[in-house]
Amino acid sequence: MWAVCLEFPKLLFNGPTCKHHMKLYNKNTGLFLLVVFVAGSMVGCGSATPLVKESSTSTATSSDVVDISSGFDVAGSVADTGSETHDVTQGGDGDFADGVADTSEVIRSTCFGPELESPEWYHGAVGYEVFVRSYQDSDGDGIGDLQGLRSRLDYLNDGNDTTDSDLGVDLLWLMPVFESPSYHGYDVVDYRTIENDYGTNADLKQLVEDAHARGIKVIVDLVINHSSSQHPWFVDAATGQNSAFRDYYVWSDSFLDWQKPWGPGTTWHKKGNAWYYGLFSSAMPDLNLTTDAVVAEIKSIADHWLMLGVDGFRLDAARYLIETGGGVGQADTEQTHQFWQEFRNSVAKTSPQALLVGEVWEKTSVVIPYFGDTLLPELNMLFDFDAASGLLQTVSTGKGLYFKAALCERLMSAPGWAAVGSFLTNHDMTRVATELSHKNTAGMKLAAALMLTSPGTPWLYYGEEIGLPNGKGSGDETKRLPMQWDAGHAAGFTTGTPWQSPVSDVLADTVLGQTDSPTSLLSWYKTLIKLRKSSKALRFGSTEIPDGVGSGTQPLVMIRRVPNETILVVANPTDETQSFVWTVPNSAGAQSRIDKITGERVAIEGGRVEITGLEPLGFRVFQIQ
Ligand SMILES: [Ca+2]
Ligand SMILES: [Ca+2]
Ligand SMILES: [Ca+2]
Ligand SMILES: [Ca+2]
Structure with a gap:
């Protein structure tokens, strides 16, 4: 049975306190379905004016131009939802969803997320996940280390806004850097000492200081669900x-x-x-986080690294901390949430601006509660796994609805102050270049563009910016291979024998080879990051995805907005060239559209933005003014 659960009075008054929005909730299956229209009016919160109305006053100029603001009978879609229900989210296994059977529900709805409330530094950052072992070796032993990473800081961000030779990221997440017997470090034997292969505590301090001098913050992986069995x-x-x-x-x-x-x-x-x-393996016994002495240790360990200068932590396996029994008692327990409240409080006393990013690899409805609320905050930021797989599935299949569905569920359920980490892949997943190999570089460029123009704090996984693929084989190491810097020995990763061989040392597959090519994937990433950094609307703005877009035959459209800036994002994941019209609401002042990539300015009349000839896998981003 469907029950409509919504904060109806708040919705009607459209007041600034409205944070949680309307959903249809199926009590039998526990599945949410996105339906966001009531009587044809915009559903959303905050004070922003709806940008696209139900009206059909605009008309296409030719038969193959779709008017995206009038394609569907929106009000009718609510009535249609009673019979069939489908989960439009993905589970926690990292694979694509089995499929969205009734795509019309997602297509026929507009979704809206308000402008961020009180942005903090991490809301506007662009993150970058680094596997130190594979990034840069400094001493020829074939293993990447902190001094090697430090030597590459200028590539990541040179700290000079007037240069654009650097990538422009300003938040690093170092995968585990504490002493461990394994190559990956997710099983710690000494929580207060840097992994011997990577250097010393002093090296980390030096890295963090040099990063800070460039405006880069640094967080490190903190793995506290379990230790190594050798601890x-x-x-x-x-x-x-x-x-x-x-x-x-x-x-x-x-x-x-x-x-x-x-x-x-x-x-x-x-x-x-x-x-x-030992949830993950016998070599990784779970710590007992109900034991006071353990909780005190964990807080003290966090303080240890915060005092050294790190800006926060990425929290591994954050949903598995405290068990209360088999089955449902093994994840997402109330006690786990209470731990994070206590931990957040402790960290904030030492470092009020510290960032805590949680890995809760589950569907959005499980992830959102880990933000806590304003009275009892838990984690500052959580990764959006559903949007990550939805985005890749959209590019892979040509159907915008996958990304739209995941993003819209987030927009409608996350608190207005929540920082959501968006990403394409991480160290546990098949790399983008491999996942989208059938779409070539154009597919990777579209994926990058969608991530870097959508709401959330974007995170690149090292190598994504040059299209680094998985290596051969199936082990996790194949997702974590050496960075490819140039066409020299071991692709510039080491002067010695690399711990794993780089996939390619062909110049075009390396940072050096792509730096000077204006059409390379790396140049595209630099352009997009710079664009995001220059646009308040892209970093903090409201988000609207209009009705009627994102089916297999139509483009995907996002409108990002702050009071003085309106950005129109248009992506074509389909195999067909697309043309369409979008009508700027309240268009009295809108006189032109400016292509934010090429700088081209085109006059618009009557608020009609007409886009023609948008090629397959094409992408445009315009400012309307
Ligand atoms: Ca080394
Ligand atoms: Ca720069
Ligand atoms: Ca070790
Ligand atoms: Ca546990």
Whole structure:
């Protein structure tokens, strides 16, 4: 059965306090469906004026020009929702959705998200995820390190606004850099010491200081759901019941048949006469975050790195901290939320501006509660996994609805002050260049353009900007291979024998080879990042995705807006050349459209913006003024 749950009075008054919006909620399946129109009027919150109305006063000038502001009977779409329901979000496995069966519901709705309330520094940042082991080796041992990364800071951001030779990112996330026995570092043995392969604590301090001098903030991965089984705490705890560290971990006197939340696999592992909980593997025993001494350690560890200068943390496996039982008790428990409230409070005392970014690899309705609320805030930022896979699926299939569906659910459910991390892929996923290989560079360019013009804080995964693909094989290492700098030995990554071979040292596949090419993927990324940095509307503005767009045969349109700036984003994921008309509402003052990439200015009359000849995988971004 459908129940309409909405904050109706707030909606009617369209007041600034309105944060959560209208949804149709299916009690039987627990699935949300996006439907955002009531009687043809704009549903949304905040004071922004609706940009596209239901009216059909504008008409196309030729038969193949679609008028995107009049294509559908919007009011009628609400009545149509009763019979069939479909989940338009993806689950937590990182794969594409099985498919959106009833695409019409997504297509026939306009969605709207308000301008950000009180933006903080991280709302306007452009992030970059780095695997230190694979970025740059400084000493010829074949392993990337902090001094190597430091030597590449000018590539990331030279700190000079008048140069555009640099990429322009200003927020780095370092994958784990604490001492660990593994190549990836997600199993820590010493939370207060930098991984020996990467350098020293002093090296990190130097890196952070040099980054700050360029306007770059640095956060590091903090993995506290579990430690390594080689951590001294666990080694001691495993000696028996009398260990002073026994309660640092989670023990049972009997075997418990709890599976992994994402699929089959045991989570309890035998040690002596007892079993310990290790969600990911027996080599990664879960820390017991209900033990006061452990909580105190974690807070102290966070303070340790904040005092050294880091700007915050990316929080691994953030939904799995505290278990209350098998099944539903293994993820997203109230106790886990309470931990994050307490942790946030502790971090804020040491560093009020610190950023906490959570990995909650689940559908949006599970992710959103991790923001907490203004009284009990939890994490500042959460990654939007649904929008990431929706975006790639849109480019991959040509159907805009996948991205639209995911983005719209976020816009309608996230608090107005929430910082959402948008991305294409991360270190756990097939790289974009491999995922979109059938769409070539044009597909990667479109994916980049959609990410960098949509709401949220964008995060690049290192190498995405040059189209670095997966390596051969299937292990996680194939997603984390060395950065390709130039056509020299080991693609410029090391003078020695690289820990893994770079995929390519062909000049065109490297930073050097793409730097001087104005049509390269790298140049496209630089252009888009610069554009985003120059546009308040793109960083903080409201977002509207009009009705009727994004089907398999139509372009995807976003209107991003702050009071003095209106940006029209147009993407064509389809295989056909597209032409259409968009009518600027309240168009009295609108006299021209300016192409923000080429600078071309075209006069508009009567508020009619007509776009013709938008090629397959084409993208345009205009300022209307
Ligand atoms: Ca090295
Ligand atoms: Ca610069
Ligand atoms: Ca090590
Ligand atoms: Ca846990």
